[in-house]
Amino acid sequence: MGSHFGEGRVVKASVQNIDSLSMDWKDEEVSVKQMIIIRPEDGPVKAGSRLSIHNESFRVVKAFPIPDERHPSHYELMLMSWGYEPESGGSSSVASSS
Numbered sequence: 422m423g424s425h426f427g428e429g430r431v432v433k434a435s436v437q438n439i440d441s442l443s444m445d446w447k448d449e450e451v452s453v454k455q456m457i458i459i460r461p462e463d464g465p466v467k468a469g470s471r472l473s474i475h476n477e478s479f480r481v482v483k484a485f486p487i488p489d490e491r492h493p494s495h496y497e498l499m500l501m502s503w504g505y506e507p508e509s510g511g512s513s514s515v516a517s518s519s
C-alpha cells in the first residue's frame with residue numbers, strides 16, 4: 422500500500438548542519454545531514470515523515486521529544502537528504518506520515 426502523508430504545514434525551526442550516521446525507521450544505516458529543532462506545539466513528528474527546507478527535501482530519520490514525551494520543551498528531528506523540489510518560495514514545511 423505504501424506511505425500516506427498528511428497535509429503539509431509551515432513551521433519555524435532552528436536548522437543545524439551535522440554529518441553523522443544513524444539507523445533509520447527501517448533499521449538501515451543512513452547519513453544524517455541536518456538536525457532541526459521545533460517548538461512543542463509543532464510536534465510530534467514521526468520518523469519517515471517528509472520535510473522541505475528551502476526547496477530541498479528531507480526524510481525524518483529519528484525524532485526526539487526533549488526532555489521527554491510527557492512534557493516536551495521542543496523536538497529534535499534528525500534528517501537525511503531526499504532531493505530537491507521545484508521552486509516554491511523557500512519556506513519550510515512538514516508533511517507527517519500516517
